[in-house]
Amino acid sequence: MTDAQETAADTSLRTTGGGPPDDGGSSAEKAPIPLLEPREGIPPVIADEAALAEVIAAFAAGSGPVAVDAERASGYRYGQRAYLVQLRRAGAGTALIDPVACPDLSDLGAALADTEWVLHAATQDLPCLREIGMVPTRLFDTELAGRLAGFPRVGLGAMVESVLGFVLEKGHSAVDWSTRPLPEPWLRYASLDVELLVDLRDALEKELDRQGKLEWALQEFDAIASAPPAEPRKDPWRRTSGMHKVRRRRQLAVVRELWQTRDRIAQRRDVSPGKVLSDAAIVEAALSMPANAHALAALSGFGHRMGRRQLEQWQSAVDRAKELSEAQLPAPGQPVTGPPPPRAWADKDPAAAARLATARAAVSALAERLSMPQENLITPDTVRRVCWEPPESVSADSVARALSGHGARPWQVELVTPVLVAALSA
Numbered sequence: 001m002t003d004a005q006e007t008a009a010d011t012s013l014r015t016t017g018g019g020p021p022d023d024g025g026s027s028a029e030k031a032p033i034p035l036l037e038p039r040e041g042i043p044p045v046i047a048d049e050a051a052l053a054e055v056i057a058a059f060a061a062g063s064g065p066v067a068v069d070a071e072r073a074s075g076y077r078y079g080q081r082a083y084l085v086q087l088r089r090a091g092a093g094t095a096l097i098d099p100v101a102c103p104d105l106s107d108l109g110a111a112l113a114d115t116e117w118v119l120h121a122a123t124q125d126l127p128c129l130r131e132i133g134m135v136p137t138r139l140f141d142t143e144l145a146g147r148l149a150g151f152p153r154v155g156l157g158a159m160v161e162s163v164l165g166f167v168l169e170k171g172h173s174a175v176d177w178s179t180r181p182l183p184e185p186w187l188r189y190a191s192l193d194v195e196l197l198v199d200l201r202d203a204l205e206k207e208l209d210r211q212g213k214l215e216w217a218l219q220e221f222d223a224i225a226s227a228p229p230a231e232p233r234k235d236p237w238r239r240t241s242g243m244h245k246v247r248r249r250r251q252l253a254v255v256r257e258l259w260q261t262r263d264r265i266a267q268r269r270d271v272s273p274g275k276v277l278s279d280a281a282i283v284e285a286a287l288s289m290p291a292n293a294h295a296l297a298a299l300s301g302f303g304h305r306m307g308r309r310q311l312e313q314w315q316s317a318v319d320r321a322k323e324l325s326e327a328q329l330p331a332p333g334q335p336v337t338g339p340p341p342p343r344a345w346a347d348k349d350p351a352a353a354a355r356l357a358t359a360r361a362a363v364s365a366l367a368e369r370l371s372m373p374q375e376n377l378i379t380p381d382t383v384r385r386v387c388w389e390p391p392e393s394v395s396a397d398s399v400a401r402a403l404s405g406h407g408a409r410p411w412q413v414e415l416v417t418p419v420l421v422a423a424l425s426a
Contacts, residue, residue: 033167040094083100107133146159237259246287338384342384399420
């Protein structure tokens with residue numbers, strides 16, 4: 001009996017009648033079942049090496065896929081490290097691990113190396129899991145599976161409710177998970193996040209198979225699991241919110257100096273950069289170019305409860321930007337690799353603009369027929385690159401090679417090649 005079936009049979013875990021939707025999709029006739037408690041209760045948080053060794057042994061001896069989730073403290077702490085790791089596997093139950101107390105989980109990762117990991121929105125959790133030594137070789141992403149299967153809402157709660165007929169507890173996803181000790185309601189929420197994840201995986205696998213999309217999904221999961229860590233962003237300060245208002249190079253230098261100063265302080269204090277200084281305040285200072293700390297204090301985001309020493313620190317950053325030579329000032333924009341923005345195509349290359357318009361319409365129509373988001377059928381960037389620089393001789397083979405060269409998976413190449421050949425030949 002699966003977790004879902006056991007939970008449905010246990011009336012102490014729900015407040016209303018009903019059960020999971022049957023294979024005929026009769027969920028509309030049954031009230032969804034609120035999950036109030038994990039099946040075996042809330043497990044203790046693993047916070048020492050001896051307890052971790054027991055968990056590793058238990059999960060290594062378990063069977064089937066392992067559900068994995070991680071909680072971060074986005075908006076509270078610097079970076080995206082994990083502050084709680086949740087796992088569930090048949091034969092092992094649920095485990096909650098504190099990666100602050102147990103920062104090296106590579107032995108656990110090794111014990112599960114040959115196991116399929118089930119994650120929801122895997123690309124969000126994999127970076128922080130990699131930092132603590134947990135790297136899957138095989139995975140199943142329930143969020144991506146939902147997108148490929150055509151579900152309109154693919155959040156974990158929405159998927160569990162629509163596919164399995166249960167309602168997960170809400171309200172703790174955005175809390176400060178670096179809090180210690182973690183409150184019991186948060187631990188209950190974290191445990192329930194992996195309670196039915198394998199059941200959801202099994203149901204989605206059947207649905208993808210029914211739609212003839214299972215092989216597509218498996219190719220996507222393999223691509224995620226085999227992808228190398230993302231390269232650090234170049235000039236991350238350029239992503240400051242409100243940068244579109246900043247046009248002069250000297251003002252860009254102010255943004256850069258303030259952003260880098262803020263980042264150093266945030267990293268040293270281990271707090272979110274936005275809690276040190278807001279993006280809006282950085283842009284305001286860049287546009288105003290204050291002459292001194294007194295003028296800076298008059299700007300929004302600086303005057304309220306900010307001490308003299310802090311003001312002088314920010315003003316020093318502004319002054320450093322003012323003192324830079326012209327050669328040291330940042331360029332107005334980052335070097336562009338690949339096609340220009342589509343809005344400029346009509347002027348730069350009208351023929352390419354026409355190709356892109358035709359290709360976009362064709363890809364959109366195909367995605368609609370397949371009941372999946374257009375960006376999951378093929379990335380918009382790939383379509384732009386092929387339309388901007390199409391093969392010299394347009395054919396199925398040449399277009400397929402171009403798509404593969406831009407990272408498209410075999411299933412995407414097979415489906416998209418015919419519509420792009422038609423668009424490029426029009």
